[in-house]
Amino acid sequence: MKRTIIDLVYLLKIKYEMFFGNEKNLNNLYYYILGYIGAKIDEGVEEIIDKEFVYNFNGWLYKKYDDKFDHPVPWNIVYNTLFIDEEEKLNTFYSDFDDFIKENISE
Numbered sequence: 019m020k021r022t023i024i025d026l027v028y029l030l031k032i033k034y035e036m037f038f039g040n041e042k043n044l045n046n047l048y049y050y051i052l053g054y055i056g057a058k059i060d061e062g063v064e065e066i067i068d069k070e071f072v073y074n075f076n077g078w079l080y081k082k083y084d085d086k087f088d089h090p091v092p093w094n095i096v097y098n099t100l101f102i103d104e105e106e107k108l109n110t111f112y113s114d115f116d117d118f119i120k121e122n123i124s125e
Contacts (some may be wrong), residue, residue, distance in 0.1 A: 048094035
């Protein structure tokens, strides 16, 4: 069974403490996902869904929050700039990720 970024994000959402402990921190999630994507690229096992996320999620966020930034920035910077509370950062990322997938990925 092929795993995609969607599988990973949903797993990390429901099992966050198993991967990161009790500390809620968006940057932990961000760097974990970057490592996952980097490993898949190194192995040559890129999925269309993963590429869509890598190449288009930051631009999608830029459009969504267009009055906040002058240009696209990495998604962790978006949430770290807009929110103070780590739980709010994580919940907003999960919500935006769901919206992005619904709008951009047809499975």
